Amino acid sequence: MGLNPRGKLLLSLTTLLALLSVLGFMTLNVQSEWTFIVQYRGSRLLGMLLVAVTMGLATVVFQTITHNRILTPSLMGFDVLYVLVHALALLLWGTEFGASWPLELRFVFEVAVMVAIALLLFRWLFSDSVRGLHMLILLGMVGGLLFHELADLSLRVFDPSEFSIAQGSRLANFNRINLQLLWVGLAGVVLCGAVLFRLRRQLNVLSLGRDVAINLGVPYSKTVTLLMLVICVLVSISTALVGPMLFFGLLAANLAYWLTGSHQHRWTLPASVLAGVVCLVGGQVLFEHLLNTSLPLAMVIELCGGVLFIALLLRGVKQ
Amino acid sequence: MVVIASKSTQTRMLYWLLSLFLLVFVLSIVSLNVGASRMNLLHLFTQPDDRITQLLFVSRWPRTLALILAGASLAVAGLLLQMMARNRLVEPSMVGTVDAAALGVLLCTIIAPSMALWMKFSVVTVFAALGTVLFLAILKRIPLRSALIVPLVGLVLAGVMYAASSLLAHQFELTQALRSWNSGDFSAILRGRYELLWVAAGITVLAMLLADRFTVIGMGKDFATNVGVNYSALLTLGVLLVSMIVASVMVTAGALPFIGLIVPNLIRLITGDNVRRAIPLVALAGSALMLTADLLGRVLIHPYEIPSANILAIAGSVVFIVILLRGRRQWA
Amino acid sequence: MIETRGLSKKYQDRLVVDDVSVKISKGGLTSIIGPNGAGKSTLLSMISRLTSMSAGSAEIDGLDVTRTPGPELAKRLSILRQHNESTLRLTVRDLVAFGRFPHSAGRLTDQDQQHIDEAIHYLALDEYQHRHLDELSGGQRQRAYVAMVMCQDTDYVLLDEPLNNIDMHHAVGMMQLLRRAADEKGKTIVVVLHDINFASCYSDHIIAMCAGKLAYQGTSEQIIRSEVLSDIYQIPMQVHELAGQRICVYFR
Numbered sequence: 001m002g003l004n005p006r007g008k009l010l011l012s013l014t015t016l017l018a019l020l021s022v023l024g025f026m027t028l029n030v031q032s033e034w035t036f037i038v039q040y041r042g043s044r045l046l047g048m049l050l051v052a053v054t055m056g057l058a059t060v061v062f063q064t065i066t067h068n069r070i071l072t073p074s075l076m077g078f079d080v081l082y083v084l085v086h087a088l089a090l091l092l093w094g095t096e097f098g099a100s101w102p103l104e105l106r107f108v109f110e111v112a113v114m115v116a117i118a119l120l121l122f123r124w125l126f127s128d129s130v131r132g133l134h135m136l137i138l139l140g141m142v143g144g145l146l147f148h149e150l151a152d153l154s155l156r157v158f159d160p161s162e163f164s165i166a167q168g169s170r171l172a173n174f175n176r177i178n179l180q181l182l183w184v185g186l187a188g189v190v191l192c193g194a195v196l197f198r199l200r201r202q203l204n205v206l207s208l209g210r211d212v213a214i215n216l217g218v219p220y221s222k223t224v225t226l227l228m229l230v231i232c233v234l235v236s237i238s239t240a241l242v243g244p245m246l247f248f249g250l251l252a253a254n255l256a257y258w259l260t261g262s263h264q265h266r267w268t269l270p271a272s273v274l275a276g277v278v279c280l281v282g283g284q285v286l287f288e289h290l291l292n293t294s295l296p297l298a299m300v301i302e303l304c305g306g307v308l309f310i311a312l313l314l315r316g317v318k319q
Numbered sequence: 320m321v322v323i324a325s326k327s328t329q330t331r332m333l334y335w336l337l338s339l340f341l342l343v344f345v346l347s348i349v350s351l352n353v354g355a356s357r358m359n360l361l362h363l364f365t366q367p368d369d370r371i372t373q374l375l376f377v378s379r380w381p382r383t384l385a386l387i388l389a390g391a392s393l394a395v396a397g398l399l400l401q402m403m404a405r406n407r408l409v410e411p412s413m414v415g416t417v418d419a420a421a422l423g424v425l426l427c428t429i430i431a432p433s434m435a436l437w438m439k440f441s442v443v444t445v446f447a448a449l450g451t452v453l454f455l456a457i458l459k460r461i462p463l464r465s466a467l468i469v470p471l472v473g474l475v476l477a478g479v480m481y482a483a484s485s486l487l488a489h490q491f492e493l494t495q496a497l498r499s500w501n502s503g504d505f506s507a508i509l510r511g512r513y514e515l516l517w518v519a520a521g522i523t524v525l526a527m528l529l530a531d532r533f534t535v536i537g538m539g540k541d542f543a544t545n546v547g548v549n550y551s552a553l554l555t556l557g558v559l560l561v562s563m564i565v566a567s568v569m570v571t572a573g574a575l576p577f578i579g580l581i582v583p584n585l586i587r588l589i590t591g592d593n594v595r596r597a598i599p600l601v602a603l604a605g606s607a608l609m610l611t612a613d614l615l616g617r618v619l620i621h622p623y624e625i626p627s628a629n630i631l632a633i634a635g636s637v638v639f640i641v642i643l644l645r646g647r648r649q650w651a
Numbered sequence: 652m653i654e655t656r657g658l659s660k661k662y663q664d665r666l667v668v669d670d671v672s673v674k675i676s677k678g679g680l681t682s683i684i685g686p687n688g689a690g691k692s693t694l695l696s697m698i699s700r701l702t703s704m705s706a707g708s709a710e711i712d713g714l715d716v717t718r719t720p721g722p723e724l725a726k727r728l729s730i731l732r733q734h735n736e737s738t739l740r741l742t743v744r745d746l747v748a749f750g751r752f753p754h755s756a757g758r759l760t761d762q763d764q765q766h767i768d769e770a771i772h773y774l775a776l777d778e779y780q781h782r783h784l785d786e787l788s789g790g791q792r793q794r795a796y797v798a799m800v801m802c803q804d805t806d807y808v809l810l811d812e813p814l815n816n817i818d819m820h821h822a823v824g825m826m827q828l829l830r831r832a833a834d835e836k837g838k839t840i841v842v843v844l845h846d847i848n849f850a851s852c853y854s855d856h857i858i859a860m861c862a863g864k865l866a867y868q869g870t871s872e873q874i875i876r877s878e879v880l881s882d883i884y885q886i887p888m889q890v891h892e893l894a895g896q897r898i899c900v901y902f903r
Contacts, residue, residue: 067736070461075475134467138643141474146636149629156625201757205749209736211701212796216803217725217753246478263740299486306479313457313472 003260003267010259011267014274021282028289039179045281046182047174047242052252052276053189054238057196058231059249060256060265060272064207065224066133069257070312072249077140078114078235079244080147085113086240104184107240111188114236115229122228173243173298185237192230193269199227200265207263245298247305252276254308279304332596335589339603343387346610350383351375353617382505385513386613387606389505389568390578392519394605395526395598396564397579400451402537402594403557404458406469407587408642410579411451411565414473417576418480419450420562420569421500425484429491440515440570447562447569450480455558467643503573504626505613512571519567522560523602530595533557537592575628577635578605584642652676653698653807653841658707660693668693669863670707677806679855680833680840684847684874686884689860691843692733692811698841699730699809711807725753729800730809735792736784743787743795744780747771750802770802773828790817797825801832808832810842814849826853847884851875851897859883875899 003011026041055074062073089110092098101109122136196203202223205213214220238245256272257263283297397410404414411417423446427439434442454476458469481501488497526533535548536557543550568575582605583597590596609627612634616625653675660668668690675681683691696702698709700716709716711728729750739746747770751763759767771780774794784792793816800808810829814822830853832838844850850857850871857874859867866883867874874880875897880888888901 070472070475134465134471135643138467138471138474139640141471142636142639142643146633146640149632149636153625153629153633156623156629157620201752204757205752207736207739208746208749211730211732212735212749212799214701214721215699215725215730215800216749217720217722219721247482295486296489299482299489302482303479303486306475306482309475310453310457310479313461315460 003262007259007261007267011271011274014259014271014278017282018274018277021278021285024285024289025281028285043177043179043182044174046179046186047177048280048284049277050182050186050189051174051238051242051245051248052280053193053273054234055245055249056252056256056272056276057193057269058234059253060268061196061203061227062231062249063253064203064265065227067207067209069254070250070309071133071137072247072253073231073235074239074244074246074249075137075141076118076235077144078118078239080140080144081114081117082110082236082239082244083147085110085117089113103178103180107181107184108188111233111236111240114240115232118232118236119225119229122232123225177241181241185241188237189234192234195226195230196269197266199223200269203227203265204263245302247302247309248276248279249305250309251279251301251305254312255279332590332600335600336603339600339607343603343606343610346607346614347383347387350386350610350614351379353614377509381513382508382613383610385505385508385516385571386609388513388516388520389572389575390606390609391602392516392523392564392605393568393575393578394582394601394608395523396561398583398594398597398601399526399533399557399561400579401583402533403455403554403561404469404473405537405539406466407584408466408470408580408639409473410577410583411447411561412574412576413470413477413580414454415450415476415480416447416454416561416565417450417569417574418477418484419453420447420565421497421574422446422450422480422484422487423566424500424569425487425493425497428493428496429487436515436570440518440566443570444559444562444566447565448558450476451558451562455554499573500569501574501628502626503568503575503628504616504624505572506624506626508572515567515571519564522564523598526560527595527598527602529553529556530598534592534594537594573626573628575609576632577639578608578631581635581638582608584638653709653711653839655694655698655709656707658694658697658709659705660690660697660702661705666863668697671860671863671865672707673858673865673868675839675841675856675858677839678833678837680830680842680853681856681858682850682854683841683843683858683860684845684850684883685860685866688862690863691860694860695730695809695811695841695843696732699728700724701730701732722753722756725803725805727805728807728809729803729805730811731796731800731813732811733815735796739784741784742781743776743784743798744771746784746795747776747780747798747802750799750804753803766802766804770798773801773832774798775824790821793817794821794825797828805838807839807841810840812843812845814844814846822849829853847875847880847899848896851899871897 002008022045025045026037030037055072058074059072063069063071089106093101093106098106121139122132202218205216205218206220206223208216210220252272252275253268255275256268259275260267260271262268279301280297283301287293287295287297287300393411400409400411400414400416401407420443423443424439426446427434427442431438454473457472457476461468461472463469484497485494488494532548532553535543535546536550536553540550543553582601586597586600586604590600608631612627612630615630616627619625654673656672658668658671659666671690671694683695685691693702697704698711698716700709704717711719711724714724714727716724716728744767747767748759748763750770751759751766755763771777774797776791776794776798779787779791779795784795787795793813797810797813800810808829813825813829817825826849829840829842833840833855854871856870857868858865859874859879861883867879875890877888877890880890880899880901884901886901888899891898891900
């Protein structure tokens with residue numbers, strides 16, 4: 001079952017745009033030495049590619065499992081989870097034992113702990129019912145709010161005279177990523193992508209609903225748990241390296257459905273990645289070199305994703 | 320439409336009404352006494368000194384009054400919203416109303432920083448109303464497979480509006496201001512700066528008069544039409560009432576989250592979903608909660624203050640999580 | 652043969668299915684009947700491993716349903732429940748094609764295409780096969796799902812109230828189709844039915860449930876009797892012979 005002509009055309013165009021964006025990002029307006037450019041822009045580019053791949057894939061799979069096109073896994077509060085895990089891990093790195101660990105291992109450890117906690121919560125709440133996931137997201141959102149407020153409170157209590165409300169809202173930042181870690185992260189992401197691609201046929205069946213999927217022989221519980229594991233790993237890596245992006249996945253996933261006009265994961269998974277690349281990298285090229293504005297891209301993308309979300313809801317989301 | 324309650328229910332209601340009234344009274348006295356400067360209420364009688372009386376009348380009394388009015392009206396706004404959304408896990412700060420209002424305040428500050436208070440109030444009301452209408456419009460269009468979808472959609476909607484405000488604030492370098500509006504507190508309340516809240520109080524009274532109709536709304540469109548209530552008209556009115564309350568509190572003190580969630584859910588344990596019985600209790604309990612939060616804020620790191628919004632947010636999110644987890648079996 | 656031993660399902664403190672032991676032999680059409688809340692759907696759902704069991708076991712041709720791997724079981728047993736996704740942007744043909752998943756894991760061979768054609772034809776969906784599911788009426792969608800189950804080509808076909816939301820014309824068509832599947836293709840069809848007369852006219856065997864327990868089990872002639880049915884449904888029922896069918900009358 002291939003794509004219809006419209007889908008083929010749009011997907012090809014998107015691929016082309018994605019390639020052009022990457023090229024443009026690396027080559028436009030080069031004003032310094034090449035080695036510097038490659039390192040500086042290269043690391044930013046890798047960061048963006050990482051976000052595009054993780055959020056695109058994770059959101060499409062998540063929406064298949066939840067039969068819902070308005071939810072994304074990044075709503076589950078991974079940014080808060082990361083801050084907590086990272087803070088606790090810092091204690092470990094302070095000890096003699098922990099200090100001997102190389103940077104990459106530390107990163108893998110932090111991601112692993114994040115994934116473990118997320119999965120535990122998921123197992124606890126997910127009783128083979130999609131409503132468990134709704135609950136998980138709600139808890140994540142409100143839990144995140146509680147966490148931020150408690151952080152504010154403790155800051156005020158411990159240092160009331162110095163308290164400045166200049167707490168940056170932690171939005172994704174592509175400028176200060178450790179290149180070493182980026183490669184580790186990307187490797188993990190590629191691995192997850194491979195797993196998803198292998199499971200793509202099961203994913204197609206899952207979209208028919210739990211009962212039909214079990215009827216057709218898909219080991220539902222195991223498959224969904226595995227998929228949630230992959231989703232958690234993807235989103236954790238992205239959050240740990242680059243920061244949280246809430247609505248970007250929504251944007252990428254829905255663009256993918258629109259571009260391909262299909263439900264089949266062998267098209268929607270790559271399409272969401274490509275659409276994400278165009279939005280992030282292409283958007284950055286647009287803002288930085290063509291429009292020359294100082295608008296923060298991450299914020300604008302979040303807003304676009306959010307507006308798309310509202311538009312989808314108003315149109316009447318069918319699933 | 321008057322429903323005669325049984326004698327025992329009536330006495331129980333009366334008991335609660337009196338207890339809450341007493342609680343609000345006591346908390347108000349305490350609120351009048353507590354503050355950055357040492358001042359005892361008795362001074363008013365023993366030494367009607369100019370300076371101290373001024374302090375009382377210009378700062379503490381208006382502040383206490385503002386707390387009572389804001390708490391009561393926000394709690395009632397939450398109740399109304401829950402009836403309109405037919406879901407007990409929503410309140411104005413969780414569905415986009417408050418964030419839309421903040422956007423309105425931001426735009427007013429950008430476009431006309433010296434706008435008259437009444438003008439500002441009207442503009443912010445319009446924004447709050449649009450936000451609420453958007454939420455309700457979305458609710459109509461999504462298949463409500465579980466009761467949890469409603470607060471979920473509301474929270475995400477609020478997040479989107481917040482993203483819009485943040486972007487705008489970033490461009491006009493008003494990020495700090497936006498953050499302070501989103502973290503409401505009463506430390507800047509003075510006589511002459513809080514009168515807008517009387518509007519909110521008036522609306523609360525109006526809501527009490529229309530209470531039965533709102534109970535009917537809470538049962539759905541078909542039920543309402545069958546009973547002879549004009550569903551759309553009442554819904555529009557409800558949106559307006561909620562928006563005006565939110566706008567008046569926003570313009571006066573800032574965003575105060577979760578009151579509209581905690582209070583109606585607690586009072587519901589006593590009165591059930593009967594709006595007419597619930598409103599007086601909800602209003603009083605709302606005032607009590609607001610007074611308590613503000614007192615805690617003033618007392619915890621005396622003489623510095625913690626904004627009430629911070630305390631309310633912490634209490635509110637804990638309550639919300641507890642409600643979610645306790646009702647786990649019924650959502651699934 | 653489908654065999655259950657002491658099958659029970661408990662939801663919190665409610666016993667929805669209470670110690671049910673039945674044997675459904677291979678071949679023919681068996682109906683499960685009983686009043687609302689009797690546990691019929693839950694029973695079917697446990698046999699087809701869609702719902703976990705609180706106690707007891709179920710076996711299909713000697714295979715334990717909870718221990719046999721999904722793909723293996725899916726080639727022998729298929730189940731269709733009442734509520735299915737109606738808003739998918741899939742064509743009828745695409746949906747029916749999913750029925751081949753247990754056999755070919757998504758890669759469709761020519762033989763698979765033949766099965767799909769047959770199933771579509773069997774359910775008289777030929778002219779709709781390229782329409783999308785969300786464009787069809789409730790009854791047509793129901794038929795599409797049944798076509799998918801037929802395409803799965805299993806020995807045992809379990810259907811939970813397949814006649815709900817279908818008009819008379821199509822309901823009769825559906826029952827005739829199920830009957831043909833049992834007679835011509837040797838399938839064992841188990842249906843949960845609400846309408847006692849459809850059960851009477853088309854079943855070989857009937858299982859009657861009441862308040863979670865197995866009330867009666869036997870051939871059509873044994874169960875479709877006034878005293879038996881009145882006991883099950885708790886209203887006076889009369890059984891009349893009309894044109895070679897046993898028809899139940901209980902309306903007044």
